[in-house]
Each structure stands twice: as C-alpha cells, then as structure tokens.
Amino acid sequence: MSFAISILEQGLIYGILALGVYITYKILDFPDLTVDGSFPLGAAITAMLITKGVSPYLTIPISFAIGVVAGICTGVIHVKLKVRDLLSGIIMMTALWTINLYIAGTANVPLFAQKTIFSLASENTLFAKMGTYITVVISLVVVVICKILLDLYLKTKSGFLLRAVGDNDVLVTSLAKDQGNIKILGLALSNGLVALAGCIFCQEERVFEISMGTGTIVIGLASVIIGTSLFKKASFMKATTAVIIGSIIYKLCVAVAIRNFSPQAMKLITAVLFLIVLIISGRKKTKANGMKA
Amino acid sequence: MKKKLLCGILSVGMVMTLLVGCSSKKDDTGSKEKEYKIGITQFAEHGSLDNCREGFLKGLKEEGIEEGKNLKVEYKNSAADMSLSGQIADDLVNSKVDLICAIATPSAQTAYNAAMKTDIPVVYTAVTDPVAAALAKDDGTSVGNVTGTSDKLPIKEQLEMMHEILPKAKNIGIMYTTSEANSVSAIKEYKKYAKEMDLNIVEAGIAQTSDISLACDGLLTKVDCLTNLTDNTVVSSLPTILDKANKKNIPVFGSEIEQVKIGCLAAEGLEYTDLGIQTGKMAAKILKGEAKASEMKFETITKPGFYGNTEVAKNLGITLPENLTKNAVDMFDKIEASK
Structure with missing residues (x-):
C-alpha cells in the first residue's frame, strides 16, 4: 500500500507539470524546453520565501506568477525576436539556471526546519486524521484544482483561440487575432503550471537543489504522450485527466524499475517500460481504426 | 481482444512485481532474528562515492554485520x-x-525527508557541510533521527602542503561547479586561508561538464598551479584537466586519493574508504541499539593524510619534499587509468 501512496504522491505532483507541458506540446505544438528551468524556478522562489518566513500557502500563487513571467520571456524571444521555438526554450532554460541560483542564494536550500503546506495541513484537525495519506490528498486537491481551472479556461473564447493556434493558425489570422500574442499567453500559462509543480515538489521533498530541473522536460513529455495515447479512444475522459494519469503511469514505470532491477540497469528498464506502454497504446489505436472501417 | 489482454496482463504484472517485491522481503525480516536490512541511496555513480559505499559495508563487517550473513543490502x-x-x-x-x-x-x-515520519534512522556520508544542509545543528548535534560523517576538506593543510612543494606559486586556480553547495563553501574557505598566507585564489565556475574545456584553458593562462575540490562534475572530468595542465607543465593538486592515483601531483586529503568505514561503524552502533542516531554528533576525519605521485613529480621536474613523503599515507609511482 505504501508503495502505491508514494507513486501517487510523485505522480500527482508531476501531473501539474504534465498539464503545463500538455499546453505547449499538444495544444500549441511548441517543444518548450523552458520547463527545465521553470520547474526549479518555482522551487527556488518557494525555498527562498519559506526561509524568509512567508506563508507556504502564499508561495503557490507567487511561484505560478513567476513561472508566467518566465513563459512570457520565452514567448517574447520566440514571437517578437523571431528566434526558433526550440532555441528560445534553450535560451531561457540556460538563463534560468543563473536566475535560480540568485533567487535561492545557494545551490541547495533545505527546508527541514520550516513549515510547508504539508506540515501546516497536518496540524489542521481536519487533515490530521488522514495520517500517511495527507501528502497524497493535498497533491490531489492541488492537481484537481489546476485541472478544473485549465478545463474551464480552455472553454473560454481565449481558450478556443489557444487551441486554434496549434491546429489551424490561418483561422486565427482570419479572425483578425494576433497568433503571436496567443502563443505567448499559452507559454505563460504552461510555465506558470510548471513552476507551480516545482513549488509543490520542493515543499514535498523539503529541499531545493539547483539540479532538480534536469530532465524535467523528459518526464513531462513522457507523461503527456503516455496519457494522451493510452486514452486516445476514451472519449469520456478529458485530455487533461489523461496526462495526469500518464504522469502516474510514468512514475509507476520508474518505481518498478527502482524496485526490481540493479541501479545500473534502471534507466534502461524505465525506457523499455515506457516503450511497451507506447506500443500497447499504438496497437489499440490501429485496432480501433480497423473496427471502424 | 488479444492485444487488450496483453495490455491488461502487463499492467497487472507491473503492479504485482511491486507488491511481491515488498511482501517477500517482509517475510525475510520476520522469520530470522538479528537479520539486518539496510538501504543505501547514492546520488551518483562516481569513484569517491563508490569508495564510500564499499568502506561503509567494510565498517559494518568489522563490527560483525556482514552482507550475505546477517545483512541484506538494497543498493x-x-x-x-x-x-x-x-x-x-x-x-x-x-x-x-x-x-x-x-x-x-x-x-x-x-532520505531524511522520507524517513522523517518513521523511526528509520538515516546515516549519511560524503556530506561536506551537514549544518548548511540542515542535517545538523550548529554545534554538530543532530536535528532528528539522522547522523553521519562529513567529507569536509582539510583546506588549511592543503594550502600549506602546496606552499611547501611550490614555494614560488602565488596564483592558485580552482575550478568548481556553481550548482554544488559543497564547492561554493569550500571556495569561500580557500579564499579565507589564502589571504592569511598571502596567496591568490583564481576561481572558474562552470555549470556543466561541457564548460570544463573552455574554463580550464582560460584558467591555465592565469595560474601557477591548480587544485581540486571534491566537486563531482570537475572530478569526473579530471583526465581532461590533467591533460591540458600537463601540456603547459602546470601542476595539479588533488583533494583525495583517487585523484592522486590518476595523475594529480599530491593531495592533503581524505580517503573515502576510511570515511566510509567510520560511517559503517556508526551505523553498526545504531543497528545494534547501542546508540541512537538522534543523539550522535556528525563526525569528520580528524587527521588528513598526505598522498603523492612520484611519476607526476618526475614529469613536471619537481621533487616532493622529504618531510612530506616520509609521513605519506600512500605514495604512487605510476599514473593509473581513471575508473
């Protein structure tokens, strides 16, 4: 049981990240590498604020806001300065390394002595009864709120335009809207969510470490691809739900690899499990198509 | 249908391996008495850290807790x-x-974060500054059910040793990774002692392995010798640095035995295996119930040892002073290939 709990904890927290990556990768069709910097950016600002005595709850909106700023920067570099998409992400990711170091002060900020949203909640009588489930419950609450807000947003006029930019940008131009601005908006939202994931992760692990962003994009993309391809045919399920489940499945793959194989083989096993999941979902799709025909 | 079945079986299989993995191990601890089960979590694959791990198991063995006999290790x-x-x-x-x-x-x-809610003690090693890492209080006492050993460098001794071998060297180059908190605090200390000894520290900060080549070229034009910290990224690329320095005939000092083995001139440093052994003995006390992690102060290796490499010295045309070599813990007469 406790194994399932820690996989859910990690999977749900990285689910927020998956929501962010979903916006850029699936909706905007923009491979955004900024996340390798904006994830630790959220963590850095959280660690700095918490050590300064700011309420842990306040760090959530603040880290979202600072992630939005990072996303806007990437967007401006790409749209206004006409730098290629991949490159503008790399530029921001590189710049954020130093910015994160400045914000946090040092490369490693422990938060063992400070209060976090999780420890504050365990003081609350309502949550205290949940014992070991507390982290999972809070992560679930945060990720569900993010998901619902994102779903609601995607149904607004602005949300529809955002989806149109990725699918059919001619349409957007024909509606007399500037697709550049919409792209910037999408990147801002995405990186806001990613920084929020960094904020929660930092409080859960109780440490900020500058290298914690390395490989974030891989986890994010893997979660999005697993989620969307596995539940492609499940029309009752929203893509936003699918990517969160994708994130949990990704963490399950990692946990299986950690549990059962030697440390050297772990990355390979994770890759193989990841491949198997993709093959299965790919086959399901062709089969379903065949049935329709 | 077949594919769906395959998909189902696989996912069930994955969950089962998880559950079976934990249930079978539970039986082992329950059936026998005095069978210990420990977990080792190591941050990276790295010569010095590997030595720590081997030393740790050796230390446990010396206290009668041996892998395969009464100890199960999950690494x-x-x-x-x-x-x-x-x-x-x-x-x-x-x-x-x-x-x-x-x-x-x-x-x-x-590890400390994960174990905080349980009564599982955590024993760490190769943590340079446990106080900055919030694993110990200012006076060295533990913050919780956690203790261990620090690999803090004997910086003052290292500078004195370097001065003795190269009395004319004034500018000492150090390369470090800006993301490693350990290195940043070591640089600060280096600067403090260097000022006292009227030496000058020239630092070059890097962000990742790919920066090393350029940073090294730049640094080598400004210094009389180089010295290393226990910086993970820099130490991993030590062969590149040694190669560049050798071409310019600039001596490179190390910070521990492995580095001297593979071609640093000398080091006043620590032996990670010894540090591991010391840690293993602390862990043995905790396992046997003789001490509690929460009541143990973290330890450091008190007396650093001198390590020298005579082949490197010959290549550079330097003789290592006798009063250093006669007290050396270990001298190497050839350069080994790096691990």
Missing part, C-alpha cells in the same frame, strides 16, 4: 536525478529497512 543509485532520489528514498522507507545509508548531500536530504 540504489539515483544517477544525479533529484526526482529519482526522492522516489528511491520513498521506496527504501516503504520496504521498511532498518537503516538508510545516504551517500552525498542531496541523497541525505531526500
């Missing part, structure tokens, strides 16, 4: 990945080990 390595490190720590706590040995600072922090 995990997070390949320098923070999110993985957290998941590994959770995994070890969930498999209800008797003690977690955490090697290097990030691993120690994730």
Whole structure:
C-alpha cells in the first residue's frame, strides 16, 4: 500500500507539470524546453520565501506568477525576436539556471526546519486524521484544482483561440487575432503550471537543489504522450485527466524499475517500460481504426 | 481482444512485481532474528562515492554485520536525478529497512525527508557541510533521527602542503561547479586561508561538464598551479584537466586519493574508504541499539593524510619534499587509468 501512496504522491505532483507541458506540446505544438528551468524556478522562489518566513500557502500563487513571467520571456524571444521555438526554450532554460541560483542564494536550500503546506495541513484537525495519506490528498486537491481551472479556461473564447493556434493558425489570422500574442499567453500559462509543480515538489521533498530541473522536460513529455495515447479512444475522459494519469503511469514505470532491477540497469528498464506502454497504446489505436472501417 | 489482454496482463504484472517485491522481503525480516536490512541511496555513480559505499559495508563487517550473513543490502543509485532520489528514498522507507545509508548531500536530504515520519534512522556520508544542509545543528548535534560523517576538506593543510612543494606559486586556480553547495563553501574557505598566507585564489565556475574545456584553458593562462575540490562534475572530468595542465607543465593538486592515483601531483586529503568505514561503524552502533542516531554528533576525519605521485613529480621536474613523503599515507609511482 505504501508503495502505491508514494507513486501517487510523485505522480500527482508531476501531473501539474504534465498539464503545463500538455499546453505547449499538444495544444500549441511548441517543444518548450523552458520547463527545465521553470520547474526549479518555482522551487527556488518557494525555498527562498519559506526561509524568509512567508506563508507556504502564499508561495503557490507567487511561484505560478513567476513561472508566467518566465513563459512570457520565452514567448517574447520566440514571437517578437523571431528566434526558433526550440532555441528560445534553450535560451531561457540556460538563463534560468543563473536566475535560480540568485533567487535561492545557494545551490541547495533545505527546508527541514520550516513549515510547508504539508506540515501546516497536518496540524489542521481536519487533515490530521488522514495520517500517511495527507501528502497524497493535498497533491490531489492541488492537481484537481489546476485541472478544473485549465478545463474551464480552455472553454473560454481565449481558450478556443489557444487551441486554434496549434491546429489551424490561418483561422486565427482570419479572425483578425494576433497568433503571436496567443502563443505567448499559452507559454505563460504552461510555465506558470510548471513552476507551480516545482513549488509543490520542493515543499514535498523539503529541499531545493539547483539540479532538480534536469530532465524535467523528459518526464513531462513522457507523461503527456503516455496519457494522451493510452486514452486516445476514451472519449469520456478529458485530455487533461489523461496526462495526469500518464504522469502516474510514468512514475509507476520508474518505481518498478527502482524496485526490481540493479541501479545500473534502471534507466534502461524505465525506457523499455515506457516503450511497451507506447506500443500497447499504438496497437489499440490501429485496432480501433480497423473496427471502424 | 488479444492485444487488450496483453495490455491488461502487463499492467497487472507491473503492479504485482511491486507488491511481491515488498511482501517477500517482509517475510525475510520476520522469520530470522538479528537479520539486518539496510538501504543505501547514492546520488551518483562516481569513484569517491563508490569508495564510500564499499568502506561503509567494510565498517559494518568489522563490527560483525556482514552482507550475505546477517545483512541484506538494497543498493540504489539515483544517477544525479533529484526526482529519482526522492522516489528511491520513498521506496527504501516503504520496504521498511532498518537503516538508510545516504551517500552525498542531496541523497541525505531526500532520505531524511522520507524517513522523517518513521523511526528509520538515516546515516549519511560524503556530506561536506551537514549544518548548511540542515542535517545538523550548529554545534554538530543532530536535528532528528539522522547522523553521519562529513567529507569536509582539510583546506588549511592543503594550502600549506602546496606552499611547501611550490614555494614560488602565488596564483592558485580552482575550478568548481556553481550548482554544488559543497564547492561554493569550500571556495569561500580557500579564499579565507589564502589571504592569511598571502596567496591568490583564481576561481572558474562552470555549470556543466561541457564548460570544463573552455574554463580550464582560460584558467591555465592565469595560474601557477591548480587544485581540486571534491566537486563531482570537475572530478569526473579530471583526465581532461590533467591533460591540458600537463601540456603547459602546470601542476595539479588533488583533494583525495583517487585523484592522486590518476595523475594529480599530491593531495592533503581524505580517503573515502576510511570515511566510509567510520560511517559503517556508526551505523553498526545504531543497528545494534547501542546508540541512537538522534543523539550522535556528525563526525569528520580528524587527521588528513598526505598522498603523492612520484611519476607526476618526475614529469613536471619537481621533487616532493622529504618531510612530506616520509609521513605519506600512500605514495604512487605510476599514473593509473581513471575508473
């Protein structure tokens, strides 16, 4: 049981990240590498604020806001300065390394002595009864709120335009809207969510470490691809739900690899499990198509 | 239908391996008495950290706790990945080990965080500054059910040793990774002692392995000799640095035995295997119930030892002073290939 709990904890927290990556990768069709910097950016600002005595709850909106700023920067570099998409992400990711170091002060900020949203909640009588489930419950609450807000947003006029930019940008131009601005908006939202994931992760692990962003994009993309391809045919399920489940499945793959194989083989096993999941979902799709025909 | 079945079987299989993995191990601890089960979480694959781990098991063995006999070891390595490190720590706590040995600072922090809600003690090693890492209080006492050993460098001794070998050297170059908290605090201390000795520290900060070549070229034009910290990224690329320095006939000093083995001139440093052994003995006390991690201060290796490499000295045209070599812990007469 406790194994399932820690996989859910990690999977749900990285689910927020998956929501962010979903916006850029699936909706905007923009491979955004900024996340390798904006994830630790959220963590850095959280660690700095918490050590300064700011309420842990306040760090959530603040880290979202600072992630939005990072996303806007990437967007401006790409749209206004006409730098290629991949490159503008790399530029921001590189710049954020130093910015994160400045914000946090040092490369490693422990938060063992400070209060976090999780420890504050365990003081609350309502949550205290949940014992070991507390982290999972809070992560679930945060990720569900993010998901619902994102779903609601995607149904607004602005949300529809955002989806149109990725699918059919001619349409957007024909509606007399500037697709550049919409792209910037999408990147801002995405990186806001990613920084929020960094904020929660930092409080859960109780440490900020500058290298914690390395490989974030891989986890994010893997979660999005697993989620969307596995539940492609499940029309009752929203893509936003699918990517969160994708994130949990990704963490399950990692946990299986950690549990059962030697440390050297772990990355390979994770890759193989990841491949198997993709093959299965790919086959399901062709089969379903065949049935329709 | 077949494919759907395959998909179902696979997912069930994955979950089962998880559950079977933990249930079978539970039986082992329950059936025999005095059978210890420990988990080791190591942050990266790295010569010095590997030595720590081997030393740790040796230290336990010297206290009568031997792998294969009355000890089960679960060894995990997070390949320098923070999110993985957290998941590994959770995994070890969930498999209800008797003690977690955490090697290097990030691993120690994730392990302590995961074990905080349980009564599993954490023993760390290769943490340079346990106070800055919030694993110990200012006076060295523990902050919780956690203790261990620090690999703080004997910086003053190192500078004195360098001055003795190269009395004319004034500018000392150090390369370090800006992301490693250990290195940043070591640089600060180097500067403090260098000022007292009227020496000048020239630092070059890098962000990743690919920066090393350029940074090294730049640094070598400005210094009389180089010295190393225990910086993971820099030490991993030591062969590149040695190659560049040798071409310019600039001596490179190390910070521990492995570095001297593979071609640093000398080091006033620590032996990670010894540090591991010391840590293993602390862990043995905790496992046997003789001491509590929460009541133990963290330890450091008190007396550093001198290591020298005579082949390197010959290549550079330097003779190592006799009063250093006669007290050396270990001297090497050839350069070994790096691990």
